[in-house]
Amino acid sequence: MASLTRTIERYINDLFDEVEEHSVSLRRKELAEIFGCVPSQINYVLRSRFTPERGYLVESQRGGHGYIKILRITYNLPEEKISHIEDIVGETISEQEARRLLATLQERGILEPRERLLIEVALRHAEDLGSSEFDISPYKRSFIQAELLKRMLRSLVLS
Amino acid sequence: MASLTRTIERYINDLFDEVEEHSVSLRRKELAEIFGCVPSQINYVLRSRFTPERGYLVESQRGGHGYIKILRITYNLPEEKISHIEDIVGETISEQEARRLLATLQERGILEPRERLLIEVALRHAEDLGSSEFDISPYKRSFIQAELLKRMLRSLVLS
DNA sequence: GTATAGTTGACTAATATTGACCAATGGCGT
DNA sequence: ACGCCATTGGTCAATATTAGTCAACTATAC
Numbered sequence: 001m002a003s004l005t006r007t008i009e010r011y012i013n014d015l016f017d018e019v020e021e022h023s024v025s026l027r028r029k030e031l032a033e034i035f036g037c038v039p040s041q042i043n044y045v046l047r048s049r050f051t052p053e054r055g056y057l058v059e060s061q062r063g064g065h066g067y068i069k070i071l072r073i074t075y076n077l078p079e080e081k082i083s084h085i086e087d088i089v090g091e092t093i094s095e096q097e098a099r100r101l102l103a104t105l106q107e108r109g110i111l112e113p114r115e116r117l118l119i120e121v122a123l124r125h126a127e128d129l130g131s132s133e134f135d136i137s138p139y140k141r142s143f144i145q146a147e148l149l150k151r152m153l154r155s156l157v158l159s
Numbered sequence: 160m161a162s163l164t165r166t167i168e169r170y171i172n173d174l175f176d177e178v179e180e181h182s183v184s185l186r187r188k189e190l191a192e193i194f195g196c197v198p199s200q201i202n203y204v205l206r207s208r209f210t211p212e213r214g215y216l217v218e219s220q221r222g223g224h225g226y227i228k229i230l231r232i233t234y235n236l237p238e239e240k241i242s243h244i245e246d247i248v249g250e251t252i253s254e255q256e257a258r259r260l261l262a263t264l265q266e267r268g269i270l271e272p273r274e275r276l277l278i279e280v281a282l283r284h285a286e287d288l289g290s291s292e293f294d295i296s297p298y299k300r301s302f303i304q305a306e307l308l309k310r311m312l313r314s315l316v317l318s
Numbered sequence: 319g320t321a322t323a324g325t326t327g328a329c330t331a332a333t334a335t336t337g338a339c340c341a342a343t344g345g346c347g348t
Numbered sequence: 349a350c351g352c353c354a355t356t357g358g359t360c361a362a363t364a365t366t367a368g369t370c371a372a373c374t375a376t377a378c
Contacts, residue, residue, distance in 0.1 A: 063343020222333025
């Protein structure tokens with residue numbers, strides 16, 4: 001049994017491929033009927049899959065002529081991409097957040113698999129060192145890892 | 160008695176051979192039932208065998224329709240190549256030696272420029288942290304950097 | 319005999335799905 | 349203009365389902 005959420009996510013991604021635009025529009029109720037689910041399921045898909053972390057923004061309007069519009073974030077300059085990445089990583093980052101971000105970046109073709117691997121190895125090394133070798137607090141470890149991650153991603157964007 | 164961990168490891172490796180893909184997907188609970196063990200045993204196998212350092216990445220999701228996906232980025236790690244890395248890098252390494260090694264590897268086409276960049280950034284970060292943030296001796300810093308370098312090169316299985 | 323690796327299970331955390339209730343918008347009748 | 353109300357999307361909480369963590373215990377290797 002396939003996951004409803006993933007099915008709807010794929011459907012929306014296919015829409016993006018078809019229109020070849022930076023945005024797609026849809027009607028929540030219609031989409032829910034297509035997939036035979038409650039309308040709020042669509043909100044769940046948007047909230048969990050089409051987030052800024054994954055490079056999307058969502059606009060919507062209620063009432064008559066209501067709609068949902070999904071925008072794919074684009075960058076005109078490398079600096080914009082860097083600042084977006086820095087926003088997402090933030091001051092500190094959990095191992096889980098970091099891994100998810102890397103998966104997304106690979107998914108979007110920003111990172112090669114081998115590059116993702118190198119970054120994960122470096123983060124893990126920092127974690128190992130901070131937790132066992134030295135006795136760094138979890139907060140500071142996540143701060144250090146955020147800094148390392150930002151540096152590595154920054155270097156790639158500029159290369 | 161063959162170890163459960165090794166048995167499950169072989170099972171997953173066989174899956175890779177069968178599907179001839181870069182990734183395989185599992186359900187933790189199913190796998191545990193196949194081998195008649197507790198689910199957390201699967202986590203142990205993943206943690207100890209399918210690590211980034213060995214060229215694998217693991218993605219997973221909890222909840223409904225949860226899964227575990229193992230990605231094989233690099234593999235076929237011949238023991239002699241790995242020990243070769245250990246020999247070249249050694250116990251400690253200076254920044255200069257590291258740079259020279261990376262330049263050579265890139266010239267030989269073993270490392271992509273972006274991969275070299277990632278490694279240099281990680282080494283630099285370790286150096287910065289060890290010298291200014293904490294107060295680590297130069298010897299220990301070069302030891303830590305050698306360890307990091309070896310881990311990153313090992314993950315890519317270079318010779 | 320000690321250190322390392324493997325095994326187990328109780329407890330924790332995250333994700334997907336559903337539905338009842340809430341909020342906003344615009345058209346239409348007055 | 350105003351207000352009703354049909355229409356459209358949003359929020360939240362309950363529940364089921366799945367994976368993760370951690371620490372104690374056992375087995376194996378040196």
